[in-house]
Amino acid sequence: MMRKRYSLLPALLCFGLAGCGSDSSSTPEVPEPPVDKPKNEAWNYIETPYSESFNSPMVAGKFDVFFGESEEKVIQYINQGSALAQQGDMSYDLNGDGWINRWDSSEAGARVELGLQVSTLGSEIDRVLKTNPDGLGAGTARPDIFVEGHYSVFDLLRYFVATRSDLRFDNVIKPTDSEYKTHEFTLSWDQNGDGDFTNDGVHSNSDLWHFQLMASNGDNKDYFGGLTFHMYSRMDEYWLKTGDVVRFLPTSEAMKGRRTLAWKHEIDKKAKNGGKVFADALRLIVDDHPDASPGDSGIIATQIEVRPFNLRSDVFQPGVIIGMDYFLSAAADYDVDLGFSFWPTLSTGVPFNSFVLSKGPLGQGGGFGNWFGRLIQNPGSMLGDFSTNPNCMHMNDQGGPSAAIGGTGMWTLGKAECDRWFNQHNGSGGYMTNTDHYTAVNNYGVDFLFLGFQQIIGNELDADKQLQVFVDQDKLLRSDFGNYDINSCKGGKCSTAVLRTLIPATESNPVGNAPVLDSSHFGWKIADCTQCHNEQRDPNGHGGASWPINTADGFDVQQPHYCATCHGSNGATARHNQETRCSFCHNAKNDANQDYAAVMPNHGEASAQFLLQPDDNRSNHDTVSYYFGEPHYETGQHYVPRAPTALDGEIELFGPLWVPHNNAYSLSKSFPGTYSCMTCHQPK
Incomplete structure (x- = not known):
């Protein structure tokens, strides 16, 4: 396949300095001008802000x-x-x-x-x-x-x-x-x-x-x-x-044979390619994507030569090829439209600290529906090793290819033994696992890359769409997730409201005579304007009237992003390309010194967590699964992924739990993400 290789960023610009003559016996020191360090080419395909430090902890915890x-x-x-x-x-x-x-x-x-x-x-x-x-x-x-x-x-x-x-x-x-x-x-x-x-x-x-x-x-x-x-x-x-x-x-013995078959296959592949690392094909699987059309899935690139981008030099030695390099090579050299985002410690408490695919050929992913990549070896039909009904007939008792697919010998150990090893984790394993594939080391090459899209659970908080919510005493309940209905509020029957991204005023597009704030504002870049402008401080401060509330959309509290519709975004910085579930990364569980996704200061509830009590935790009560907006969706095994469970499989209810005000089930009343975020933080 014809490929294109982008050139590296420009080389360093060198400055020559010449000393000037002087009658003095000492020559004043002239400081060296700062020299820009070349940015790794990988950043052309990363949608979250540039950083030279991933703050990746050494072995810890x-x-x-x-x-x-x-x-x-x-x-x-x-x-x-x-x-x-x-x-x-x-x-x-x-x-x-x-x-x-x-x-x-x-x-x-x-x-x-x-x-x-x-x-x-x-x-x-x-x-x-x-x-x-x-x-x-x-x-x-x-x-x-x-x-x-x-x-x-x-x-x-x-x-x-x-x-x-x-x-x-x-x-x-x-x-x-x-x-x-x-x-x-x-x-x-x-x-x-x-x-x-x-x-x-x-x-x-x-x-x-x-x-x-x-x-x-x-x-x-x-x-x-x-x-x-x-x-x-x-x-x-x-x-x-x-x-x-x-x-x-x-x-x-069979499982050992399978993994050593893959390892030998990798080594032979690299030798066959003259010491170069290749992925034979990139397969796109997008049947789950809402914008997919018939024919979108299939092979979209072949013979992808893989090179190390050395982006994760905080962990790996120079020249080591990891899973991310396979996809970066496809993007940089073969014009496959891909993007990555960095995930720090997540709002769920997961210390991820790694990159994930966030953009694919059909567009942007999100938190609940996202792109995923897999590196697949397939000697001896290895792709079919794990399933809920594994077929061990493609392997023999030692794990080699069976006579059924051109090898030698057949599986003689029976279905129970096949299930024992290859139907663990409900049929996942080998190269198809829910682990970090982008930091998986592979210096040899693979048979093909999987590039897929999966709608995992629930609906996105898409900022370009409206979302109906139920207004509880201290939070907004998502109407599309969590099995909430009109009777779910503590105070009795819920009232409803509509969340949508609002349009901030600008100097070129003001609203009436309302002043658009600039750097002379004493609260410049302080997002939570209710710190100073509130009912307690000056109940009639807004021109002698009460502070305005977006009652038209159904709300009963002040919301700073509503203020922005008249007074502008108050210096809010431009946003990056990830535009859904902001609190997934921007949350108080991150390291305060972390470069990525820092906790936003002065953002009211969006900057903090609240203590979710066991009685209010939906996972402690719901015994059925609610997926894709359909109230009785289950997998073929009737398996509920979110039941709170101990290591041995016994139900173990959640105790008190610190969670962000914007989470999968409920949203902040004053800073409802993602809509409040997208109102003030405009695209670049």
Whole structure:
């Protein structure tokens, strides 16, 4: 395919300085003029503001780690009940709400056998590994991948082997000696605690050990427990991020065969391409996009040569290729219309600190409906490895391609064994996981990139559309999400209001004789004008009348963005390209020193959080799922993603929880996002 390569930003401009003669014996020092540092080319495709620091924390926080295989009974219960429900048998619906889900499995006593659970702190991992306890390196065992202070999942395992008497490496092969270019090892776990490492079955002297992982859920209590994703990534290349939940376990021979098949395939691919890294094809999957037309999905680019952009030099060594580089290469060199945004610590408490796709060929994404990318290897029809009804007939008992697809041998272990390994997490795993694919290391090339769009849950807070809300005593309830109706307000029957983006006055477009504020205003750039202009300070300050309220749209409190319709935006800065769910990133859970998405000062409720009490938390009460605006939408498994659940699958209600005033369920009365934000913060 013909490709286009953009030139790098202009080189540094050099200035020559010449000293002037003087009778003085000393020459005054002439300061060097500031020299602009060239901006990484990747910023041409990033829609959030430029920064030289991502404030990415070194290994930090608490890590929950499990050892051994888990036995998943929760999803088994739900799927079995769902199958019966389709035949009219609702006997698994124990609470009688018409749905079979985690509320029912919990009541039935279905649990996950979690195995050994241990926890540690990132600071302790760093302290121990810096001593090089195993001879594999002081710090990370992959200094060719990670900069100092960052670690891999394999490094996490090294920490536990170094600090626990019931774990030991029996043998370790370093990447330079491995045909798969990774740390291969055999590990023993004295599971029965008798001091003998040789009598623990599959846990003894096994080369089948690998890892499962689930990224941090933050404040959410989404069910993961035993359902961490089976990973095909090399363990020593996978970046360990704050909040990751990891399980180490000996997998089946077939699963080991699948991941080593992929690794060998990658190495052979790079060799075949003369040491260059390629993605064979970029496949667009947009059937879920509201603007998709028949024929939009399909292959849109082929033979994409991938280069390192070195944007995440805070984590990875120069030259390391990560998932984001694949998509940046497609955008920069092959004219694929893509954009990225940086997500810091989210309003849900997730310490994400990474980039995500935010724009695709059909336009902008958002918080509830967004673009996603996947890097896919597909030797031996690997793409079909994981599903809710996995077909192991494309592999043999060792994980190689079966005779059914041109390989050798067939699967002889039966459906139960197939389901045991390849139907975990309701059919997700391998290369199709809900993890950070944009920081996944892949220095070899892939068969194809997936570029897709998914409407995840609920409706967007689109600033170019109107939203009807219910007006409660202290908040606005979203009429399109959260199972609210006209009777949901604490004071009785709700009144309704309409949220929409308003138009601020300007000098060239004033409203009557109202002055448009400029820098001479004593409250210039203070967004919350009610700090000074309010009913208590000067009840009749607005020309002898009460402060104006947007009663025409149904509101009963002062709203600064309504003031802007007459007095202008008061110096509000221009906005970036992300225009929905502003509080998702701009929230008080961010590090105060973080460059990205800082908490907005002087923005009233939008700058703060409130304490959501358990009785007011909808997740503690709703037992059904409400998706896409349809009141009784469920997945094929009748699975409710948002039920508050403990690690073992038991329902565990939320306690008091600090949340932003603008969230998925309710919005601020005085600063209702995203509409108030878009009113004052105009496009560039």
